[in-house]
Amino acid sequence: MSSQMTYEVRPGVRFLTPTAAEFRWESNLPGQSVVAYGTTRKLGEIAISDASGTFHEVVIDDLKPGKTYWYRFGTNQDGRRLFSEFYELEGKLNYTPPQIETQHGGNPLASEIINAAIPQLRQRGGYAVVSGDLDPVIAEMIAAQTQMTVIVLASDSDQKQTLRHRWYKQDLYGIRLSVQERETVPAEFANLIVVPANEFTFHSTLIAPLGEAITIGKTPGDDEFQWKKLSENLSFGTRSQPPELAAWGHQYGSIANASYSGEDLGGVDDTANLKVKWIGKPGADFGIDRNPRMPAPLAVGGRLFHQGMNRMIALDAFNGAVLWSLEIPDLRRVNIPRDAANWCADERTVYAAVKEMLWEIDAATGEMRRTLTLPEQFQGTCEWGYVGVTDEFVIGTPVKEGSTYTNFWDKASWYDGKDDAATAKVCGNAVVAYDKEYGSIAWEHPADAVVNSTITVHGSHVYFVQVDDPALKKLSTGKLVNAKIWNAASVVCLDLKTGKQLWKAKVPPQDHEAIVSFGIADEDQFVLQTSGKNQFHFASFDANSGNSRWNQSAQWPEDHHGAHVQHAVLMKGKLMVQPHIIDAVDGTILKSGTLGKRRGCATPIGAGNSIIYRGGSGPLTLWSLDSDTTSEFARLRPSCWLSTVPAQGMLFSPEGGGGCSCGGWMETSIGFAPVTNVPVTNKGDVQ
Secondary structure (H helix, E strand, O other), rough: OOOOOOOEEEEEEEEEEEEEEEEEEEEOOOOOEEEEOOOOOOOOOEEOOOOOEEEEEEEEOOOOOOEEEEEEEEEEOOEEEEEEOOOOOOOOOHOOEEEEEOOOOOOHHHHHHHHHHHOOOOOOEEEEEEEEEHHHHHHHHHHHEEEEEEEEEEEOOHHHHHHHHHHOOOOEEEEEEEEEHHHOOOOOOOOEEEEEHHHHHHHHEEEEEEEEEEOOOOOOOOOOOOOOEEOOOOEEEEEOOOOOOOOOOEEEEEEOOOOOOOOOHOOOOOOOHHEEEEEEEOOOHHHOOOOOOOOEEEEEEEEEEEEEEOEEEEEEEOOOEEEEEEEEOOOOOOHHHHHOEEEEEEOOEEEEEEEOEEEEEOOOOEEEEEEEOOOOHOOOOOOEEEEEEEEEEEEEEEEEEOOOOOOOOOHHHHHHOHHHHOOEEEEEEEEEEEEEEOEEEEEEEEEEEEHHOEEEEEEEEEEEEEOOOOHHHHHHOOOOHHHHHHHHHEEEEEEEOOOOOOEEEOOOOOOOOOOOOEEEEOEEEEEEEEEOOEEEEEEEEEOOOOOOOEEEEOOOOOOOOOOOOOOOOEEEEEEEEEEEEEEOOOOOEEEEEEOOOOOOOOEEEEEOOEEEEEEOOOEEEEEEEEOOOOOEEOOOOOOOOOEEEEEEEEEEEEEOOOOOOOOOOOEEEEEEOOOOOOOOOOOOOOO
């Protein structure tokens, strides 16, 4: 065995309780493996994996709440001990709720609910509301058998005080069990309500858009819900027609990169018409400093996913409850304008690129479901680059090892400059499609280089900028400067189902200061956006033929603090990049000097009747398309790229501004809901 052999692992930690966590790791060498851990680098404790392959999983249940732990992995190979590097686990970022223990007290209905109804839930975390007319043991059992916070609706003040005293004595009252009056509980809030059947209609307004119900007694005659009769006395209900909720499942909304998900926020175009639905975790300690332009949050299937410093978290979209969190030491990716995000999501799964692997994570629980690996010819030399998901496929690119940006400290890591160090594009060596159900490779499209930031999927088409230069394969990096890209660049369109090339078109001449390159698409066209020499450049290609439709350039507003690297918004037939509005049909500049005065690093996003950006003195700002006026949340600061997303009928702003020196910002996560529903048109005109 070579003396140079190293033991490499790809670890992840999922918090289970305040004192327990699941450690899982995939290694480059098969065999028995252990994890050693402790509150100092001396470690001191060991947990042994039962597996003998390359995937390992152990649960450690003696962690001290809030403590920072060090850990590393080890194995024996041919009589030699091999160890991984050290990793750090921050216990103060363990947001799991405290466990409670309670007995059903001989209540057969409580046991029936736990055994028959609770397994039907779409998720075990969030908030449950229980009628005060039911035995409080039911509330206690739900809290004990799930991760939900359970609220009992007291029928009067005497009952409220009685239950509070009961749970105070048992050390149960607080985070997991509480008592409130019906009128203090917000509408469309609860993931679950448990009520007598004759109370269902009255309490149904509390149910979140994707929430569920358990009723006791005769099945309710409510047509808006469909009911599964679990027993003579118990029914489980879900909405007959779940609401169509716009999803922000990729870096720029949809896989078509429009920076608009189809979410119109009920027509709202003023911050005064948005109310705080929830406020809470995570705060600034969770994330990286606001500057290095991290991946955007995702909002899909009633859940909000957010990345921090080598970690991710899942929140309930409608009440902000923490559902799960993962610590992933190899997750970090920055300078997204010159690369692609390292994750995407659909209603069931979060897909996360972790070095050479793609982890498929259960969206409801945070459990690892499957790992996808790169095609054999790229293994050992490449890492996972771009990732996107459609109804049938997972799309990815292999990039040469070490090509992604990870540095986040010092001014160079603002990635705001115009030199090659900040603007080199991360490029893949192929585009690969995986069957979403089985994980097998459906097709591969090899290339000398594919510019990750331009990969765009709309309908049956996959678009990207391809560089035809065999010399690029000999380079040690996939991080290509502009001189390596634009002299041999073409736009390629593939058939999504087969990978067959449909057309190829030459890119218009680009200078060597193309500081960003983005792909955006709608039903009719693929638009290549670049930026250089004080201008944004747009080139439109016909979706079916690749023929040039139009070309347009527009002046930058400034050459610093992100003004020159904006990603355009494609919304309702218009391309919008501050301070210009461009007709997406023919490229005509419709208006300049508009979209509101911007300030600070960030990129605009579309919300139907408004553009959301950093304006005025730097806070989160809405610009109205109708009135050409702005309104702002005075102390709410987004990140330096994209950390606020409209989706799921709400506006989410998970904390992304921590570390900023330019103001007294609130460092918290917030979910807003529209106050009013204003009639809108063209709903859902973006894929």
